[in-house]
Amino acid sequence: MNLEGAGIPTVLVATGELRLLADQTAADLGLANLRIVSVAHPIGGVAEEAILTRADAVVDEVLGLLTDMAG
Amino acid sequence: MDVDTTGPTETLLEVADGADLIEVLALRGWGDGLPLVAPTPTRVEAMLAGCTGTDPDEVIAVLPPRSGEATRLSIAVNAVMAGCLPAHLPVLVSAVRALAHPDLNLRGVNATTHCVAPLLVVHGDVARSAGYHGGLGAFGPGSRANATTGRALRLILLHIAGATPGDGDASTQGGPAKYGFCVAENLEASPWTGYAASVGVDAPSAVTIHCGEAPHNVHDMESSSPTGILDKVASAMATTAQNNACISQGEYLVALCPEHAATCADAGWSRGDVASYLFQRARLPVGELKRAFGQRAWAPWMQYLKDGDAAPMTGHPDNIRVMVVGGAGRHSSVIPSWGMTRSVTIPIEP
Numbered sequence: 001m002n003l004e005g006a007g008i009p010t011v012l013v014a015t016g017e018l019r020l021l022a023d024q025t026a027a028d029l030g031l032a033n034l035r036i037v038s039v040a041h042p043i044g045g046v047a048e049e050a051i052l053t054r055a056d057a058v059v060d061e062v063l064g065l066l067t068d069m070a071g
Numbered sequence: 072m073d074v075d076t077t078g079p080t081e082t083l084l085e086v087a088d089g090a091d092l093i094e095v096l097a098l099r100g101w102g103d104g105l106p107l108v109a110p111t112p113t114r115v116e117a118m119l120a121g122c123t124g125t126d127p128d129e130v131i132a133v134l135p136p137r138s139g140e141a142t143r144l145s146i147a148v149n150a151v152m153a154g155c156l157p158a159h160l161p162v163l164v165s166a167v168r169a170l171a172h173p174d175l176n177l178r179g180v181n182a183t184t185h186c187v188a189p190l191l192v193v194h195g196d197v198a199r200s201a202g203y204h205g206g207l208g209a210f211g212p213g214s215r216a217n218a219t220t221g222r223a224l225r226l227i228l229l230h231i232a233g234a235t236p237g238d239g240d241a242s243t244q245g246g247p248a249k250y251g252f253c254v255a256e257n258l259e260a261s262p263w264t265g266y267a268a269s270v271g272v273d274a275p276s277a278v279t280i281h282c283g284e285a286p287h288n289v290h291d292m293e294s295s296s297p298t299g300i301l302d303k304v305a306s307a308m309a310t311t312a313q314n315n316a317c318i319s320q321g322e323y324l325v326a327l328c329p330e331h332a333a334t335c336a337d338a339g340w341s342r343g344d345v346a347s348y349l350f351q352r353a354r355l356p357v358g359e360l361k362r363a364f365g366q367r368a369w370a371p372w373m374q375y376l377k378d379g380d381a382a383p384m385t386g387h388p389d390n391i392r393v394m395v396v397g398g399a400g401r402h403s404s405v406i407p408s409w410g411m412t413r414s415v416t417i418p419i420e421p
Contacts, residue, residue, distance in 0.1 A: 021182065024238035028136045 001029050010034070011062045015041035035065040083112070101230055102152075103222065103250060110151040118147040121157030122164060122420075131164055132171030135178040137233025141167050145231055146223075153223035153251075158201040159216055162278060163223055165419045166191050169280040170224075170232075174413040180282045181234040184241045185314050187409035188248035190281045190324070191224055192394070194267040197276035197419055198255040205255030207398025210286060221251030248285045254396055260329035261395035262336030267416050269342055270392075274418035281324045281392065281414040284313060286404035297335040300403070301345060305352035307405040308384050316355075317364035318410035319373055319386035325349065326396040327403045342393045350388035354381035368410070 004010040014022035016038045026034040039054045086095050092109055096102045108114070119127050127144040134141055143164055150163055170177050170189060180187050193203040193216075204214035211217060228234040236245065256266050263269070267277035287307045291300045308323055315321030325345070327335070335345055358378035360367065367373075370386040385391065392414060397403075408414070 018241055020238045021241045024233075025136050025182065028138055028233065 001026060001031055001034065004031055004034055005029065009066055011065050012036045013039055013058065013062070015039055015043055017041035037061050037065070100235060103225060103229060105222075105250070107152045108154055110148045114151045115144070115147050118151050118155065118157050118160055119143065121147075121160030125420075132167050134167070134171060134228070134232035136181055136239045137231075139231035139233055141171075141227060141231045146227060149226040149230060150219075150223045153226055154215070154219040155223050156201070156215070156219075159220045159223070161419050162191075162193055162197060162201065162203070163220055163227075165278045165417060166220075166224055166280060167227060168420075169278055169415040169417050170228075172280075172415040172417075175280060175282060175415050176412045177232070179411050180409060181228065181232060181240050183409060184243045185409050186242055186244055186246035186248075186284060187282050187314070187412075188246055188252050188285075189224060189228075190248070190279075190283055190406060191221060191253040192266070192279040192281065193220075193253070193255045193276075194265055194279065194416075195258070195274065195276035195419075198258070203253075203255035205257035205396055206260070207400075209254045209257065209396050209398070210404075211251075211254075217253045217255070218251055221253030224253070225249060225251055246285060254326075257329060257395045257397065260332075260398075262332055263342045263395070266392070266394040267418075270416050272416045272418055276419040277416055278419060279414055279416040281322065281406065281408060282412045283322075283324060283406040283408045286326065286406050287313075289403045289405060290401065291331065291403075292401050295334065297338050297340050297345070297348070300331050300334060301348050302352060304403060304405060305349050305354075308349065308353035308407070309355050311355070311360065311363040313407040314410045315384065315407040317360060317367040317369070319368065319370040319383075320390065320413070321385050321410040322390045322392055322408040322412075322414055323349075323353075323385060324392045324394070324406040324408070324414070325403070326394060326406065328397040328401060329395055330399070330401050331403045332395045343388070345393050346388045346391040349391050350383055350385070353384045353391075355384065356380070357382045 014036055019038050022036050037058050039058055092107055122143055128142050130140045130142055132141045146163055146167055150160055202216040204217050233239040258265050289303050289307050291303050294300045357376045357380045360382055376382050
């Protein structure tokens with residue numbers, strides 16, 4: 001959120017369980033339209049391989065949000 | 072009960088006689104689940120008399136995550152709801168100032184999944200004059216000043232800061248300390264100078280906010296020397312089962328009971344000696360810490376320790392904060408901080 005506030009295009013990745021907190025925090029900081037992508041919860045205690053699988057599943061969405069923003 | 076919450080922000084809520092105030096407020100997302108005192112204009116005005124001669128609309132602090140503006144007026148409203156007396160308001164206002172200090176990192180404290188809660192410690196003259204209790208059973212229950220001021224601080228976090236579970240407070244399990252966590256330093260029974268003066272706050276009255284876990288008990292009935300007692304304190308500190316374990320800036324509040332403190336002082340130990348000894352004794356093998364925590368927020372020098380070395384649980388003796396709390400008996404407590412926070416001590420405003 002600090003990056004987005006500084007004008008650097010940013011996508012925030014949050015787990016589903018903490019999405020509400022992410023949405024509210026962004027709104028509180030005046031970034032209600034911050035690009036946020038949800039991944040499955042949890043991240044803690046999950047093997048790196050599984051984390052990479054989750055990242056692969058959302059990478060197109062992340063790139064799409066950044067591309068749309070640039071266009 | 073139907074309540075219209077779509078209109079403009081209310082400044083005065085009318086509640087019918089006989090209505091359940093807890094339910095009326097809960098429908099707006101207010102309250103902590105316990106009965107509340109209705110903050111009528113008359114009661115709020117009476118509460119503000121506790122800060123005579125000050126501006127009720129002055130913004131004391133802007134509190135994250137919601138960036139809510141805490142004024143003396145809005146603090147007084149929450150003080151009434153919690154059951155405070157006007158004499159408690161200056162303590163509460165000062166506590167809010169301390170909460171907003173950048174070193175405390177209130178945004179992180181409120182947002183983390185950890186169970187951290189701000190512990191408010193009251194020091195000096197105001198503890199006596201306003202009824203704050205630091206003696207037998209100091210952490211509660213029983214003292215109105217401790218209970219209501221601690222609760223009011225939580226209500227301020229809920230209502231003004233927006234630290235509501237889910238969208239403003241992500242604590243996995245929450246914790247009993249989140250209902251209210253306030254105590255007085257037992258200066259009368261302390262063999263040392265007051266805690267506030269020891270950290271450079273030379274004022275008749277002061278408050279400390281330490282954002283930590285609930286107290287971890289240390290029981291020692293046997294020892295007649297400081298080392299026996301403090302080795303047990305060190306044992307309570309040297310565990311991987313606390314958030315500070317992998318954070319070298321983490322603080323520990325060591326609340327020594329008067330009898331344990333007297334044993335230390337009678338042997339000629341100062342508060343600093345106690346902290347230095349605990350820094351040396353509260354250690355775990357580097358290899359154990361590395362196995363427990365893949366990611367460690369360690370000071371640069373700690374990165375060079377070898378697996379067989381004994382790593383201190385915190386990076387500096389000054390991170391071990393010692394004060395006297397409680398009454399007769401030989402039970403002390405360790406209150407590890409959340410880690411990414413520093414305790415803040417400030418004078419109480421007139």
